[in-house]
Amino acid sequence: MLEKPRILDRKTVAQSRIFRVEALELEFANGALASYERLVGGEGGAVLVVPLIDTDTVLLIREYAAGRDAYELALPKGRIEANEDPLAAANRELMEETGHGARHLVHLTDFSVAPGYMTHLTQVILARDLYPQRMQGDEPEEIEVVPWALSRIDALVEREDFTEARSLAALYLTRDRLRDGRL
Amino acid sequence: MLEKPRILDRKTVAQSRIFRVEALELEFANGALASYERLVGGEGGAVLVVPLIDTDTVLLIREYAAGRDAYELALPKGRIEANEDPLAAANRELMEETGHGARHLVHLTDFSVAPGYMTHLTQVILARDLYPQRMQGDEPEEIEVVPWALSRIDALVEREDFTEARSLAALYLTRDRLRDGRL
Numbered sequence: 500m501l502e503k504p505r506i507l508d509r510k511t512v513a514q515s516r517i518f519r520v521e522a523l524e525l526e527f528a529n530g531a532l533a534s535y536e537r538l539v540g541g542e543g544g545a546v547l548v549v550p551l552i553d554t555d556t557v558l559l560i561r562e563y564a565a566g567r568d569a570y571e572l573a574l575p576k577g578r579i580e581a582n583e584d585p586l587a588a589a590n591r592e593l594m595e596e597t598g599h600g601a602r603h604l605v606h607l608t609d610f611s612v613a614p615g616y617m618t619h620l621t622q623v624i625l626a627r628d629l630y631p632q633r634m635q636g637d638e639p640e641e642i643e644v645v646p647w648a649l650s651r652i653d654a655l656v657e658r659e660d661f662t663e664a665r666s667l668a669a670l671y672l673t674r675d676r677l678r679d680g681r682l
Numbered sequence: 683m684l685e686k687p688r689i690l691d692r693k694t695v696a697q698s699r700i701f702r703v704e705a706l707e708l709e710f711a712n713g714a715l716a717s718y719e720r721l722v723g724g725e726g727g728a729v730l731v732v733p734l735i736d737t738d739t740v741l742l743i744r745e746y747a748a749g750r751d752a753y754e755l756a757l758p759k760g761r762i763e764a765n766e767d768p769l770a771a772a773n774r775e776l777m778e779e780t781g782h783g784a785r786h787l788v789h790l791t792d793f794s795v796a797p798g799y800m801t802h803l804t805q806v807i808l809a810r811d812l813y814p815q816r817m818q819g820d821e822p823e824e825i826e827v828v829p830w831a832l833s834r835i836d837a838l839v840e841r842e843d844f845t846e847a848r849s850l851a852a853l854y855l856t857r858d859r860l861r862d863g864r865l
Contacts, residue, residue: 501753504746504822513698515705517719517799520698523748531822535748536700538721563687564797565706565718570684571797611845612795614747614754616700620845639687639714656855662794662803664848671854672839 502528512536540619543579546589547610547665549673550575550597550626555650557670558597558629561643561660572645572658574666576621577636589624595636597644601626607672610665623669625682649674685711695719723802726762729772730793730848732856733758733780733809738833740853741780741812744826744843755828755841757849759804760819772807778819780827784809790855793848806852808865832857 508524523535550558557574564571577592579585586604594600607623647655652670655661676682691707706718733741740757747754760775762768769787777783790806830838835853838844859865 501744501746501826503751503753506751513696513701513703515696515703515719518696518701518703518721520696520701522698525748525822527746527823529823533822536698537749538701561684562798563684563710564794565708566720566800566802567794567797568686568689568801569797570686571794573797608839609845610847610850611747611750611754612847614750614752614756614846615745617749618751619749621847639708639716640710640712643684653858656791662792663797664793664795664804664851667793668847668851668854671851671858675836675854 504528504533536616538617538619540617541578543581543583544619545576545578545621546585546592547574547576547621547623547669548589548593548626549607549623549669550593550599550601550629551673552629552646554677555648556646557649557673558599559645559647559666560596561645562596562638563640567662570660571663572655572661573663574669576665579622585622586624589622589626591634593626594632594634595638596642598631598633599629600632602628602630607669610668612665621665623665623672625673649677687711687716719799721800721802723800724761726764726766727803727805728759728761729768729775729805729807730757730759730852731772731776731807731809732790732852733776733782733784733812734856735812735829737860738831739829740832740856741782742828742830742849743779744828745779745821746823750845753843754846755838755844756846757852759848762805768805769807772805772809774817776809777815777817778821779825781814781816782812783815785811785813790852793851795848804848806855808856832860
């Protein structure tokens with residue numbers, strides 16, 4: 500077990516409506532000093548939903564992604580609200596973004612997006628036994644729902660409008676576990 | 683083809699040594715107005731390296747991740763420096779973090795980490811024909827190198843110290859392409 504660096508100092512150095520940046524002064528076990536900055540996320544983290552409509556088909560959504568200034572295909576996702584259960588958050592996002600609820604939801608794993616400089620964790624939730632159920636979210640326009648076959652992940656990787664590593668990792672993981680009879 | 687929202691206004695609302703936060707005022711094609719914030723990364727983006735030492739084994743590194751305040755296993759990665767070629771950046775990071783250079787480097791794909799609120803793209807680079815070659819980076823302590831079999835990705839997902847979605851997606855992608863004879 501490696502000995503973690505000691506945090507000598509920690510302070511907020513920038514803050515906006517959504518983002519908070521924290522500066523850390525660290526002392527490593529070998530005595531080396533280093534300064535880091537990291538983004539501190541909300542307490543609850545986020546959920547990424549893998550909505551399975553049959554044993555080879557998931558629902559993707561096409562939505563405007565302001566970071567990339569482009570429409571991107573990805574799995575449904577969103578923040579867990581204060582005191583919200585992660586599975587309930589996954590079902591809410593699913594209803595808001597795809598117009599489906601799920602009778603069965605199960606936690607698969609947790610992903611970090613950039614562990615070096617973000618505290619953020621995303622819980623990956625598999626959703627099955629879907630039924631039509633829409634909930635109004637805060638989306639500024641209608642979201643397009645795109646069914647995609649897990650046997651065609653390769654073709655997804657080739658698309659310029661599919662880039663998100665969390666979605667891709669979750670799709671591979673789901674496909675492998677289904678193949679191995681583990682789901 | 684969806685019509686992208688018009689950017690009505692864009693300004694920097696927070697800035698630290700490393701991070702810059704931009705606020706966007708958008709008008710969607712349907713007339714809806716929305717405010718977003720996003721993190722603006724450096725121009726060059728980043729590289730993630732898949733160092734292959736035989737047809738089933740990659741090199742992972744174990745490094746302190748300040749975002750998670752934990753030691754994490756992941757693929758080697760780092761920023762592309764100004765005017766640096768992405769393949770050269772990948773080879774430099776590989777030398778700094780694993781003590782190996784690569785005779786063959788090839789671009790596999792590009793990943794976004796959070797396209798909704800980060801501009802950031804990561805180029806995934808496969809590195810083969812490795813040879814011992816160390817370069818001194820700015821790491822505060824020695825980095826442990828951990829060979830890992832692609833046939834054991836499942837076991838990696840189960841580990842608490844392996845969470846990074848980009849690394850996982852890149853490992854699945856590499857394994858699939860090797861299996862299919864596409865690499």
